[in-house]
Amino acid sequence: MSVRSFHSVFMASAVAGAALGCYLVSLRVASERAALEDVESTIVQTQTDIRLLQTEVGTRSRLTQLERWNASALDLSAPGASQILGDKFQLATLVRPQHKLEVEAPVVLAAAPAPPPSQPLARDSDPDAAPAPSGDLLHTASLKVEPHEASARKQATVKLAEPKAQPAKAVAAAEKATGKKTGEKVAAAETKPVTRPVRTAKVDPLAPLPGGKSTAKGTRTDR
């Protein structure tokens, strides 16, 4: 009974409470918005300040001024065409590694001689191909120097081949020329035909030397 009689009071207070709540919400929204506006205006203010400072710095460091300072103090100039490089290879060509000659160092082989394989080597990529000879696989990273004797023999064969290739007339003429001077050495010349070209090569036939006159003359008259 009593509750019912207070119905209208409750209704009124509920409505008033709701209205108050709504008002508080809107108040909160308004205050938030105001704060946001404050931040925004601060941002704009800061932007203006930044602009002003940028303008000042830009004005003080204007290009004309920099150019003037450069002319009076720094004296820098634009890079020349040779100072600009296109790529890293061009850069690398500027620095040349120092070439060191190590004469004393012993010749080191880049590979150690291995015992010949007991079975043919199979290649990974090409199993059907015939196995390569072991000699092909072994590379030495040094110049092959032949023993002294072998080279001398080789030279002798070359020198022997020369007179063979020459017509027999030339050989006979040479014999005649030497025979004129030293008859005893004819036999020696026949046994050692190699030494003869070596001797003629020592004297330049075109040089006007009085000492070598006879030899030169001899060769020339034979022709």
Next chain:
Amino acid sequence: MNAPTAALVAPRPERLRLVGQRRQILSLMHQRLMLGMLVYAGVVALIVLRILYLAAFGDHAGSRPTVSAYIPERGDIVDRDGQPLARTIDAWSIGLHPTKVIGDKLQLARKLAQLMPEKSEAEYFAMLRSGKNFFYLRRRAAPDVVEAVNALGEPGIALNREPERLYPQTFLAAHVIGFTNIDGHGAYGAERAFDKQLSDPALRGQPVQLSISMTVQQALEHELQDAMTKFSAIGAAGVVMDVHTGEVLAMTSLPAMNPNAPGKITPDQMFNRAALGVYELGSTFKPFTLAMAMDSGVVSGPGQMYNCPDALPAYGHIIHDTHPFGRRCSVAEIMMESSNIGMAQMADQVGTARQKAFLKKMGFLDRVEIELKERGRSLTPSTWGPFETMTVGFGQGIAVAPLQLAMGYATLFDGGVYHPPTILKIGPNHPLPPGRRVFTADTSYRMRSLLRLVVMKGTGKNANAPGYRVGGKTGTAQKVINGRYSQSINITSFAGVFPMDDPRYVIVVMLDEPKATKETYGFTTAGWNVAPVVGKTISRIAPMLGIAPDMHREPDMSEVLPYVQEAK
């Protein structure tokens, strides 16, 4: 019987009647009261609602208008890299209200003259006594002056912050950027040309981006100023232009002006020699004539021979050469040694009608097609007969602006396609307008080696910048003084293109009345004074423009070298 008697039906007593009346009155009063209450409640409700509305949606005290971004009073002008060329800042201005001055006027005038010595004490005193309402004492005043004036404590002096246009780079590109008048509207250059956009509140938030490159501009201006001082020239002009787009990367006119002090600019400084001034630029015109001849089929190639005597009589006049051949010479040699006689014969073969048509298509017979309002119109012969065709062929009798010449070279080396020059950066906001074909692509290609030859072996040797494959043409024109060609006073020019194996930029440089010096061995020709400017400028700007120097690249010189007779 029971009928009421008269005595029984007595008239209503007075009291009852009164009661009825009172009720009526009472109800009336109730009604009035209710009405009054309703009105009152309505007013209260109205006030409450208004308060609620204001609380919810109204402005609170101290609220400022919402600004989401800074919008300047007038739009910025920036260069192609976004560097500011013109800005509006809040500057202090010092004003004077003579009527509001309360202190001793003579004393005040004395103090003002001390602080701001641009006016004398007497002038300040006259201002104070004039009775006028307002004077500007100084605009864009320095903060220390403002502070000192404020310390005077005179209520008649007004210190205000007002928007001021500032050009941070001062003299740089002043003729392109221009300046504003006292009302803040554009009066010259880009400020004038884009005034609408710069002052429109909807558009001014975005800066106007010019095609000018500050660094290129500085290099050009510096080298040109050096040459102008060295050769005591009365003026100079220079243009750097992108061949493919027609963008002006640098444009300068000397003597320079300071847009920060527009009141102090002299008419000579204000004159834009690059776009407004028109000059007979002489031999720099020859490549056009050759290209016309090639396009018309008159000249088959650089090997075609012409008779080049020491002097050529033509149509009642005699044409001379500075380096006469006195023999038959090839087109390549005519170009290399800049022979008027050879070129006149080519122009004669092209003919007046075709020459006019080509010049029209190249935009040489009209005003320069650029956004600036300060732009010149070319001067052409009033009677354009066969002899005039010959002289125009080697650049005499036709006066164009240096900017127009740059435009012509850009056309010639952009595969023969004309694009109108622009001072706005080509980009999404300003797309490249469609071009129109003037020369064939083949002619354009063949001109490369010919112009490279001029710099390698001909008159333009001093313009060479090692590694950047410069090609170009010198031009020395006699200046018309009192209606006659002067024999000693010249206008020298050089039009260069680089890199010649794939042309990207055009540079045109002009000196007005250069004098001979010891270094030039007494010569005042273009090869001695403007060509070095071009060489030095290109050495500076080419790396900035992204052109890699290469000592081993050249255009196809085998096309022209066989036709050049080596000097014995």
